[in-house]
Amino acid sequence: MNFPLFDLHNHLLPLIDDGPNSMDETIKIVELSEMQGVRTIIATPHKKDVNELHSIEFVRGLLKKVNQICKSRGYSISLKLGMENHLDSRLLDDIKAGKALPMGDSKYILLEMPYDRKSNLVEDVLGQIQKIGLIPIIAHPERMELFQYDPALLFNLVDEGMLTQITASSVYGKFGDEVQRFTKQILRCNLGHILASDAHMSTGPRPPDLLKGYFEVSKIVGRDAAKDMVSTLPGAILENNALDIKPPILIKD
Numbered sequence: 729m730n731f732p733l734f735d736l737h738n739h740l741l742p743l744i745d746d747g748p749n750s751m752d753e754t755i756k757i758v759e760l761s762e763m764q765g766v767r768t769i770i771a772t773p774h775k776k777d778v779n780e781l782h783s784i785e786f787v788r789g790l791l792k793k794v795n796q797i798c799k800s801r802g803y804s805i806s807l808k809l810g811m812e813n814h815l816d817s818r819l820l821d822d823i824k825a826g827k828a829l830p831m832g833d834s835k836y837i838l839l840e841m842p843y844d845r846k847s848n849l850v851e852d853v854l855g856q857i858q859k860i861g862l863i864p865i866i867a868h869p870e871r872m873e874l875f876q877y878d879p880a881l882l883f884n885l886v887d888e889g890m891l892t893q894i895t896a897s898s899v900y901g902k903f904g905d906e907v908q909r910f911t912k913q914i915l916r917c918n919l920g921h922i923l924a925s926d927a928h929m930s931t932g933p934r935p936p937d938l939l940k941g942y943f944e945v946s947k948i949v950g951r952d953a954a955k956d957m958v959s960t961l962p963g964a965i966l967e968n969n970a971l972d973i974k975p976p977i978l979i980k981d
């Protein structure tokens with residue numbers, strides 16, 4: 729690949745959440761990502777697990793350790809810290825208290841929506857987060873019932889300036905036909921901005937597969953749009969720059 733890839737959603741830190749259970753497994757994820765041309769990974773452990781079972785300091789220490797191993801092996805890849813922040817009524821307070829982290833040092837923050845078919849909280853809390861100057865990135869909307877049952881809600885949120893992260897394996901059917909079908913609709917309607925692996929292990933159902941995802945997205949919306957999703961836009965997020973986004977289109981069956 730003649731451009732760098734950036735993976736902004738990845739659970740590779742060991743023994744923190746439902747990701748790898750050893751540092752060896754973490755390094756395997758790093759190696760596979762390096763081979764695919766990934767330059768930066770944002771480690772995004774679940775906010776709940778970090779705060780309830782560990783601490784942000786502990787996680788920063790682990791991240792440093794992984795970066796040292798990468799350097800000693802001559803890898804070009806490096807890690808930054810973020811979080812997958814579950815949306816609930818306490819989220820704004822957690823952000824203000826430094827318990828819910830944005831991506832690296834940027835104003836972009838990865839948010840996981842409630843796993844319910846309907847939620848009255850979503851628009852309210854997302855609006856509050858925008859008001860304090862952060863830009864929400866909605867994690868894998870293609871897998872959320874909230875949007876499967878109400879695609880107009882996804883359109884409205886993107887129309888209000890929010891971004892979305894699509895998971896690579898959704899594009900090629902690992903979460904089933906329905907998710908794959910909805911993923912294609914999202915991509916064709918300019919409602920998917922970032923592609924990420926959401927990797928949990930080096931093998932199995934949730935591997936580091938960003939490059940495969942890029943090729944699969946290319947088949948649906950073309951190479952330029954796919955490159956935007958794995959390189960241009962995530963690269964701009966890491967630099968904390970504003971993004972050049974195509975206007976969203978309402979999904980119609």
Ligand SMILES: [Fe+2]
Nearest residue numbers: 737739812926
């Ligand atoms: Fe995740």
